Amino acid sequence: MSKFPAFYDPERVGTLFYPDQARIAEEAVCAGLKPAAGDETRVHLLLIDMQVTFCHEQGALYVPGAREDLRRVVEFIYRNAERISQITCSLDSHYPFQIFHPSWWADAEGKHPPAFTIISPSDVDSKRWRPLRDEEWSREYVHRLKKEAKKELTIWPYHAMMGDIGNAVDPELWSAIFWHSLARESQPVWWRKGSIPRTEHYSILRPEIHVPSHPQGGLSSDFLDMIDEYDYVLVAGEAESHCVLESVADMVEVFKHTPEKLERIYILRDCTSPVAHPEIDFHAIAQREFAKYEKLGARFINSTDPLPF
Numbered sequence: 001m002s003k004f005p006a007f008y009d010p011e012r013v014g015t016l017f018y019p020d021q022a023r024i025a026e027e028a029v030c031a032g033l034k035p036a037a038g039d040e041t042r043v044h045l046l047l048i049d050m051q052v053t054f055c056h057e058q059g060a061l062y063v064p065g066a067r068e069d070l071r072r073v074v075e076f077i078y079r080n081a082e083r084i085s086q087i088t089c090s091l092d093s094h095y096p097f098q099i100f101h102p103s104w105w106a107d108a109e110g111k112h113p114p115a116f117t118i119i120s121p122s123d124v125d126s127k128r129w130r131p132l133r134d135e136e137w138s139r140e141y142v143h144r145l146k147k148e149a150k151k152e153l154t155i156w157p158y159h160a161m162m163g164d165i166g167n168a169v170d171p172e173l174w175s176a177i178f179w180h181s182l183a184r185e186s187q188p189v190w191w192r193k194g195s196i197p198r199t200e201h202y203s204i205l206r207p208e209i210h211v212p213s214h215p216q217g218g219l220s221s222d223f224l225d226m227i228d229e230y231d232y233v234l235v236a237g238e239a240e241s242h243c244v245l246e247s248v249a250d251m252v253e254v255f256k257h258t259p260e261k262l263e264r265i266y267i268l269r270d271c272t273s274p275v276a277h278p279e280i281d282f283h284a285i286a287q288r289e290f291a292k293y294e295k296l297g298a299r300f301i302n303s304t305d306p307l308p309f
Contacts, residue, residue: 014067028182048237053166065273236271241282
């Protein structure tokens with residue numbers, strides 16, 4: 001595609017507004033693109049949690065750099081619309097009471113932990129932080145998280161709350177997805193994750209700790225089947241250090257014995273940014289892990305690079 005649609009305004013990226021759906025639909029029809037069903041090479045664009053809560057400066061958990069990531073993703077869609085067969089967007093979606101929110105825990109005085117508090121197994125054992133619900137599971141969870149995932153529990157600010165504007169994708173990105181859907185006759189996929197109160201859920205493939213009683217509590221075979229239908233999968237989103245990193249890690253784990261599948265995954269490295277933490281260098285951690293995955297076969301490109309397939 002030689003130019004962007006007339007309705008696209010890069011200055012609106014990262015702001016709230018009402019998209020002109022009728023105008024977008026009209027321009028999509030006039031674009032004259034062929035239906036995606038006829039693509040000889042099927043390309044899937046996976047956008048992870050590019051929501052208002054992470055990508056707008058007033059969002060509850062703004063990721064520095066995310067606004068620029070949004071603009072690059074939107075323009076990537078327009079430049080490569082004829083090559084992108086389908087778009088999936090994951091939506092981090094939370095309730096007020098979840099194990100990683102302040103409401104779940106309190107100290108001996110009844111005070112909730114502030115955002116970005118790290119709760120370790122020793123904090124739980126010493127009762128420095130006490131779970132206010134699901135006590136046995138909560139204590140066990142913190143220990144299992146340390147043993148199985150090599151992590152400690154992070155308390156996050158309330159974010160991506162279901163029904164709140166922060167749960168929605170950025171309006172300019174939504175406009176690009178809507179336009180692409182109509183222009184290519186390709187239904188977008190909206191993939192909700194993160195709604196299991198008893199566990200964190202960074203990866204789009206599975207939660208941090210398996211919750212057998214919940215339908216989304218294990219590895220998502222439906223999602224893997226969907227991804228497996230495509231020749232190439234392009235990945236972008238927020239945050240580099242958490243949901244993107246964990247999603248790519250799970251893809252590597254699932255496909256490590258089939259390197260020909262892993263080599264079909266391309267991460268748009270200029271379309272993702274890390275969470276800012278006062279003490280932890282999340283970007284350095286993510287980059288070390290990505291270097292490992294690249295050696296195993298995952299590919300990393302910039303959004304402005306010509307697609308290498």
